[in-house]
Amino acid sequence: MILSALLTSVGINLGLCLLFFTLYSILRKQPSNAKVYAPRSVAAKEKDAPTESNAFNFERLLPTAGWVTRAWHPSEDQLLSVTSLDAVVFMRIFVFSLKVFGFGAVIGVVVLLPINFFGSQLAADFSDFGNKSLDSFSISNVDDGSNWLWVHFCAAYIFTAIVCYLLYNEYSYISARRIAHFYSSKPQPNQFTILVRGIPVPSGSGCSDTVDKFFSEYYSSTYLSHTVVRRTSKLERLTRDADKVYRTLARLESEKEPQKRFERDGIFGSKVDGLDHYGKKLDDLEDSVRIEQSSLAGKEVRAAFVSFKSRLAAAVALHIQQGTNPTEWVTESAPEPRDVHWPFFSSSFIKRWVSKLVVVIAYVAVTILFLIPVAIVQGLANLEQLETWFPFLTSILNLTIVSQVITGYLPSLILQWSLSFVPPIMIVLSSVEGYISFSQIQKGGCKKMLWFTIWNIFFANVLSGTALYRVNILLEPKKIPGLLADAVPAQASFFIAYVVTSGWTSVSSELFRMIPLIFSIIKRLFSGKDSDEFEVPSISYHSEIPRILFFGVLGVTYFLLAPLILPFLLVYCCMGYLIYRNQLLNVYAPKYETGGTFWPIVHNSTIFSLVLMHIIGIGIFGIKKLALASSFMIPLPILTLLFNGFCRNRFLPIFKSYPVECLAKKDKEDQSDSSMGAFYDKLCSAYEDPAMMPIRRRRSTDGHNSPLLPAEV
Template sequence: MILSALLTSVGINLGLCFLFFTLYSILRKQPGNFHVYAPRLVAEGKSQRTNHFNLDRLLPSAGWVTRAWQPSEEDLLSTSGLDAVVFMRIFIFSLRVFTFAGIIGVFILLPINYLGNQLSIDFSDLPNKSLDSFSISNVDNGSNRLWIHFSAAYVFTGVVCYLLYFEYSYISSKRIACFYSSKPQPHQFTILVSGIPVSSGSRVGESVESFFTKYHPSTYLSHTVVRRTNKLQGVIDDAEKLYRTLGHLKSKKHTQQRFRRDGFLGLSGRRVDLLDQYEKKLEDLEDNLRMEQSSLTGEEVRAAFVSFKSRFGATIALHIQQGIDPTEWVTERAPEPQDVYWPFFSASFLKRWICKLVVVVAYILLTVSFLIPVVIVQGLTHLDQLEVWFPFLRGVLTITFVSQVITGYLPSLILQLFLSLVPPIMIIFSSMQGYISFSKIQKSACTKMLWFTIWNIFFANVLSGSVLYQVNIILEPKEIPKILAEVVPAQLLNVFAPKYETGGKFWPIVHNSTIFSLVLMHIIAIGIFGLKKLPLASSLTIPLPVLTLLFNEFCRKRFLPIFRDYSAECLINKDREDQRDPTMVEFRDKLVTAYQDPALKPIQYSGSIGRLKSPLLHSAVA
């Protein structure tokens, strides 16, 4: 990419940034959009919208940016949980890293590169020169100025490692503090047991109760056997769709819209009331639903959620092999009840194994197929290649502004459009792999997305030609409103409602990703110094990735265990505190049914099943 093309792209993005900023600041003030920009406040009944006309409502303002940064960490912690705080810490950590890197890059390294002579820059025609003129490629081979790059690599690595250590330590202490201050949660007392052996003539529930009352007599509380509900869930989905249709019909002002003819395409036959017809159909679905629920008594999966009287008891059962055969009585930590991904239990072992294989193949195919848009983008950054591919555009491409837009703005736009399609696909892939919770599905999708991005946005661009056009993505001002809308402390207070809490377990992923990026930078630096005829600098850089990996190993030993499990000290202290809590009796009563499949609970959409007050299937209690 040439410099003038980059400046053209920046100018276009500045204009778009101003336009989006203006639209956002006006639209968010409109009463009709309040449920879009502050849905959490509406759901919690904290809406303060006014319907009277105000001229300020039509004028753009920047006050929302200031207010977005006002909430403190304690505000986030109390309203959105530790995960929201960790998310903000990730954003703050990234800003610190990129600020430091920007200062070194812009004020030290860029001038050094700019003053090099390797590419023979003609300063009289600088706007039409490639951005390679500002890279290390322009520094003369063997030049002592390369030692400044060498020093920058060491300094940058040291600063990033210090920031990583500080954040790991801070978030670890927050995680422990939040655990001590938290109320009892079902997942803290529960484990998931799978591979349950069942003798002939007995049931899964009987095996579970017999085993845990024998080997965990002082801590075992109750269990909930998992049942296959995939067919039942289809009936529930149909009932929910019909219920929403009924709500839509009842909201219509003109009753005539409720009537239609029951013949072909509604054009012939007798005239019927859709409201009465759908209500009758809904009642039939509810009756069918109850029959399906009743018939699921024997549809057991050899898995169960087993609850204990204390956190320490649940942890002991989690980490000790339960049976002689390690493939039986397999234990894992239970997710929060609302975080459980119930379709996982409806699939057989063979089906899950096949799905995992299919996902691996599909992921590889998607990653390879994405090279097509990457190659297209690379072609757009080189007009000579574009003219070869599309000779009929040769006249248009000679126009300066058009060529600058095509090489400077269009590549990043196309790449971002294709990239926006990838995250939903990764979610689908991960949901097929047999994870037992939504949080694990999202974690797996994030990992897939990370490696997908590393390969296609970094390596593929490097191998296929020029990577410097990515500077355009970094400098795109239009991304600023998107970032502000998604990650500032306020779309957390006003929009984000957490569905589950991981206790900050996403931070180790950020730490490992940063370490990987540092080591990758070191490997590239070793190669660059070798190519630039400075072998001594290349050799002296080799200890840098080694030291970084040693630092990472220290952090793994020092902090990672805190994110995997709570210590016996924490668990026992918290259990002793619960013994003085009078609400624990009520909590244990609720714990018995906390992990019941929602598909097995009574669902009432019409008055025909209003008499149902209790679940059809109950958990076994010791």
């Protein structure tokens, strides 16, 4: 790619960013868009929430940047008080990335970039700067055997040391945050509860009786209660349908004009009274829910949530094998009650093992299928290859503006569009694995999405072309550094354009929220007003964290090879920091709390990036005929992996479970808390499946109120 093509891509995406910022600053002021741009304020009915007003106000049509100040101003403690520790950890990814890329940009742009640019390996022509290849800014332009390569060697060691130092400090800081958050939190049901699966139920006995007998015998002084799991997928669907019908009835009853209560029965049907129509439908659903609840009363899954009187007792039961058969009485941490994912609950060890195997096969299949858009992207990035495939387009492709748009902007756009379909697939695959909480599903999807992105966006692109078919080289580990050193620098220009397209534009579109805005407008057009019922969204960690971490992989890897990418990454991180703080404060509400357990994924990704940079460095110094530097690079990945091992031993256990010191201290504080009695009463029913609970919503379509389901006595 030539410099003018990159500038074309930067210009297009910068224009889109400015457009999104301008539209956001105007649209967010419109009261009708409050549920799109400030759903948290609307849900909480805050005083400063936008309210409906028909009065014309010219200031609403003027773009302003006040939202930037409001997003920047709150401290981290204030952000934690209104969101969650997971949101704070998410923002720390941007802070950490800014530190890494900021330091890398100082060395890379000030020191390494001039050395690369003034090299003569590629015999660049300075007379036509606009048509200069971006390869001239990479290490490929440094002369073979040049002593200037020792500057790159020293930079690799210094950069690695700084990144490891920052990683250690960040791991330590977030670990301390996690412990402090635990100490400051009120008693939570998941702190006193474990999940037990694979319960061996004797013939003639029930699962509930077996659990009660087992834990009453072996944990007589600490055992509190248990809740057996039932399969309620069908019941959940019925309950959800009943909720929708109830909300429709409530909306029709609130209509002041009676004629608006009449709706068409089907596409070509006659108009019917909506109150009668939906009232009968709700009656039918009521009966179906009651019948299904009755049928499930005795159908138990061999799994149960078991609660104890103290956190320490729950931790002891969690980490000790319960029976002689390790596939029975299998224990794991219980998620928060609101975090439990009931539909895919599996209690069988074999079923879960088979499910994981099926997921691996499906994951590989999706990864292979995604090579198709990668091949298309590589064809667009190479004009000569594109002219070979489509000779009738030669005259069009020879136009300067067309060639710049196709090579500089279109490949990244196609790749970004194709990648947008992958996160939902990863969530489905994680759900099938048998996870019992939304947070586990999201963490599983996050890991899958990260490695999928690294393989398909990074490796599949750098190994495309002839190198992709040289499988014999991939099977010889000694030749892998040379292969990567030859292929990775050649794709530097593509990834710079990818950062601009997938980074700048995607993060600014996150602020604009185009799809929710379109849905809101459509609802107002067809119903005359936006729906009164809406759900405050939660941030999709499984798609956002992998995107940030992949940019981290690019930044660390190309620090040594093509440091020109670092300023573009800094711009992305600055934009992301401000925009996501704004979204977390105004748009997204936490649906669960994991205590910041996403951070180990960030740490592992950074270590992988460093080791990858080292392996490529070994190969690049070998290709550049500086064998001594290549040999001296070998200890660097070893030292990095030793550092990673130290961090895993020092910090990772804190993210898996809380230490006895913390648990015992909190339990001691609870002894003097007079509200613990009421907490234990609520704990006994905290893990009741919501689908099995009576629905206490009332309807008044015929002049009297009656509960959808009778309350349990």
